[in-house]
Amino acid sequence: MKMRHLDPGSAYCNRIVHSYVYNLTSSYTDQKNESIMAGTSTVMLILASLFFNLNLFSQFSDVSAFLNPSVRLFLKVSLSIFLPVMSYLFSEAKKDVADTGEMDELSLRARTILLWMLLVELLYKKVEAMLCIGGSGGMAGYSGTIERAARIAWLGYLIFFNDLRSAGKKAFYGTLWVLAATKLVQRFVTLEVGKKSFAYGRNPQLLASYMSQILKEEGNNDDGPPEQLLKRCRYAVMGEEQLEKKSTAEGYHFEVKDVTTTGGEADDDKAVVTVGSIWRLADAEKETLLLQKDPKLKRLCLSFALFKLLRRRLEDFPISNDEAKNCHSLIFKGLCGQERPNHDDDEHQDTSRSMNEKEKAMALFQVVNDEVQFLCEYYHSVHPVVFASPFFFLTNYLMFPIVVYTACILTIILCSNGDVIYAFRSLRTDNYPISVGILKMTGCLLSRVAKSPPDLFSAVDVSVTVLLALTFAYEEVWEFLVFLLSNWFMVSLLCTYTSRRTTSARFVSTVIRGILSVRNMLSRPNVCVKQFSVLSLCWLPSSLPTVAVPVEAKVSIMKRLVTARDAAPPALPSFNNELSWTCEGGIAEFILVWHIATALLEAEHPVRKPGANRRAATALSRYCAYLVAFHPELLPGNKDVAEQAYKDMKEDLKKEMGGCWGYFCFRQAARRDKLKKVAEGTMTTKVLGKGARLGKALIDKAKKDDEHDVWKLLAEVWTEVVVCAGPADSEVHVKAHVEALAQGGEFITVLWALATHTGITRAPVPTPHHEHV
Template sequence: MACETAQETLLYVESYILLTTLLIAFLTVFGSWRRRSHSLKLKYSIWASYLLSTCLINYTMGLMRSATFRIELFSVWATFLIIFLGSADCISTYSLEDSESRKRYNLEVFVLYFWLGLLIGVHTHEPKFMIPLYLLYFLSLRRTGGRAEALELASKSYGLVRNTKLVADFMEVESNKEGNDADPTCMKGYKYLVKGEKKAKVKVQAPHYHMQFETTDDHNKVITIDMIWQCEGRLLSSTGDPDGRLKDICLSYALYRLLCRRFAKYSFPESSQDKTWKFVRNGLLSKEGDHERAFRVIELELGFLYDLFYTKYPVLFAKGLPLLRNFEFIIVIIGCWVAVPALTNYQHRDSDVHLMTTGGHNLDALLTGVVLVAILFMEIVQFFVVNFSDWAKVQWLCYYVKKPLIRNKCMEIIIRVICHRKLLKPWDRKLSQYSLLESFSHNPSILLYNRWTTPYIGKPRNGLKRSAHVKLPMGLKKAIIHSLKTNGQRLTNGVASLQRNGVENELSWACRLETQTHVIMVWHIATSLCELNLSSQVIVTGEQVKQQRESEDFIVATKLSKYCAYLVAFAPRLLPDHPYITEFIFDHVIVEAREKLKGCDKSICQKMFNLYKGDRKKRIFEKMLTLGKEDGNQEIIEKGAVLAKDLLEKIQDNGQRWKILAELWAEMMLFVAPSDDETAHAEHLAMGGEFVTHLWALLSHAGILERDSA
């Protein structure tokens, strides 16, 4: 009976080890894709793996410790599990709160090592196991210690403020220098730090107690962005790097370091300088079609920012290339190769409890082999992901600039191969969408959200039903950059575009409402009605309607309208108004829509079979037009109908109407982008990223930190 109980305990231990192994392997592989995915399934799967891994490891080690029998492989399995826990380089935390609770993680790891020490002492008596076990023990210390360092580095209350102060002080000193000779086309005069300050001597100077580089010679050890552009090597020349993509990798990294100051709450002293605006206007956007380059640079910059908060890459590359990490990879490969014959010939001691498969194979040895394969798989995946990451590219390029001795043809080929390989995209380049007139009647499922489930999962508000994501149109980026070039540093919520198009007197009232949430929702409703009008026109031929729908202005206006409505409904912290006020207003707009459009929502049959979709849209359009004819309109839903009526009656030409709407939405998108809530942007990076975050970063580097209060 005791033997059966022991075998059952052993089976539980092996099951939990296998489950934990699979969960952490999933974290390692799919955590790399997390940054660019909006998939809720992937998000919750990674969350479950992240949360359950530590719990399962604790429980499994408890089972091993409380077992009444001894198996020498217990200590090996326990060491493997802790190595697994710290080995996921691509995900150090799931949320920002995890970085601030780094002390809890350190305590959890301490408890795990306490259990591991007991297991090694109790279950290991063979001398041949002791040396490999202690090697694995120190390897696990390295891995879990690296994760602890990553949590500390990303902590906004501790590591981030300390590591960013040198950059902040350096930019403070540089901003006091004359910048009249600055040339953004060749980055002359732009002393944006890239790498090298770790090895330079730094002193603190009164009275401001700024951190400064001590001597000119030490200053030369530091790589700044102007040095990248002035490098005379063939790799970074106009022939070796004709489109400037290699130099832009370093530029993205330098901008990421500058952006970190916003999260550490340091000032942007260079924002008041003219050369900061010129950097964007005459540098990033100097040529026609440079909107693609600008967003590529910002996209890569936000990839670095994501890695800072959610991965171990900043720790791995803190002192240069991760040579020690690569050495560990070689040791793991050799160790797995050596372990194969030992597992093949493994024999239990007579006193051991053991399990056998139906084929006569030793289950303990088989489980150990599976774990070894999983470790090997993780190491191989991470070796390529780490060594071909953007962090590695920056490091190689800085070595190339700093050390002329490596500027030979062989090294240039190696660096070019590394820099031109893109294993992962920082962002999936999709735009979230929401349409009020399509989703106002939506109610959360009673089966999923009820009094029994609400304590565990939050119940969505009524009317919150996302439309399908759309691929970010190229014309949309072009329209926004055109608006930025046209308006300069003066941001307006659409009034300037109305002035340019000569319709300020007729339509500008809709830009001067009580809050920006009012403005967005009124223009969104009006844009949606103009879209419905285009579908319901009888006079215009089908071919003309198709041409209008495929026009760039139509795409820009409708996609940005639905994206801004999505921000109101799902991401109010990224908008200018107080988040709760935005939520409160939105909830009441849903109530208004249900009252005013009663009878236009889907019936049960229509919901089940998606019938009469066009008929429903026609009823909504006709009902809204009647609202637009009423006097004394105060509600947002009615104001939207009035604005739609003005657009349709006062601007007869369809093409002109969509041009006005496209320019207004592009302008409004820039207007809402500046924000002081950096945390909200960082949180959304973990959920796939938001387009407005790209604009927020771009405007920050242009010196536009806030909108005009007027």
């Protein structure tokens, strides 16, 4: 029976939906604006489809509050020009009806355009980051809010002071307008409260005084077992804004109270949850055993504490030497310095130690990577995850919808002059999508598509409306899920769990376990790097493969960083005798020379299961080459010099490959053979020639001696390179890392964050580190 209703010849379609379809297609019968209307509908369909697909598929496998900045910029520009264009088309559609004198109500075409403008305005928050920095920007910081408020005011004028005379139609569009207006007010109030709060916008200046005070009170207190360093750690995770404080000439002085974890409630509501209180709680748990069973939760809280310290550095509050020394001990002695198990059998002792070191390295880099992700989301999140807490969940996702629902009900009643029964009846009868049903109406319209172009473009109009509505619904659901499953909400719950040692703690523990069960089914961010090779066919950064940083590389970098502060500051490797010529030039030239050599050796000896040193060397080599090619600003030294070195290498490679055809189309084997011939030629002073010459030397040594020793040398070289590249050598370098956060962060940014915390700096002059091959 339902299918018969969708028959183009059925009485249902012809009688019930005929007037709606006629009004929707009537604008196409006028030849003078047919092309404009058709073109607009097509462009809107493309934009709506793109918006829907980007929302659906870009986040399908990863719960993230972050949107690619390039995509966000494209959508923002598209939506910015949308309102003026749609306003013009709205006035044209309204004028066409006025010229005919047939109707005293807005035409269906005009109402469709008005509906698009409202739905797009509801989606606009997707392209705006929720940046919460206290005392910054002045009036310029409100430009986006003022612009959006002006758009919403204009839409309100079109709805309430135009030709929408039907109470039901005015109530329908007025409800959507109220939803857009209340969401703008909600966003504005949330950001304003956050900017003035010591927990968010003003936290850096508060934390600077807090860290200075606790470091003075503790003194040099980095002795003892590793676990004790973490249990004594007073780095604030949450709650420092609640401490009693007095303003002083140097900042603030606090009455510091730490949360107790031996049972019962916290000693005071104004107690700070510290890294130490969470680590002590893990030992004190007797019932839930939440932190004991999942140590990642403790480390997540440490990541959050470090994020707050690093954010303070980015907002012009420098890290003192005492703090860097304290953090160095906490990370490398505490987090990475736990005692290894003892074994009587020396043969198995190294294996056990190696496994333990892998676990430490994975824990270290996951902590710092989570910290960098906190930074990325803080400065570039399009969802309010920064404010994630049980209280914000209650107000934003439970109480606010009630307020919006009440405002919508009042709007419907007011549009009918207070007649409640007539208000809801007219809302249904005056709007075909509600009275008939959008699916039935779409079915009838689709059944007419093959008859004429106007029917086709009318179907496009309906499709645009449906896609925009589905995108908005999907965005609301996705924001809620991102909030619940975010690391921010998890840290807030863990702090609540730490400070409440009664029945409420058991309830919070149950909630945490439920969230973890869902998070474990979804992909989580890993420490990954892009892979670029001069022997590959891919030269676009967006299409480069991404791999997880090998555990072996993490272990070697961790070992090098442990000794990097005092004993041996990071520097580029230097060699004696035979390979001294590879050290000429800056870091970009060094990377390119050794990358070409590593790629040649890898191509000469392909294996199905590479060893540990080979995995580490090839992954780091390709990542460093990627940095030179696409992010030279993240490397130490002059960016222009790095760009010129890469440009010259590309030009030389293009010549050796026989022009553009060979440069873009030669396979890996052909490129390898060409580069081997370069090693025998006269190009000995250029990057390409040096790399080919070094590659030939490594290949000969691998054949003559032991290939394992060559890959061990390369692993050490590339470890030294990335450790050398990590620390910032200027504020320009720091700014480059901050800008990289907009892209989601890089592995080199993780190393920079670790070096910044621990006070690791680059050596001004390289010192000999390796023997010649």
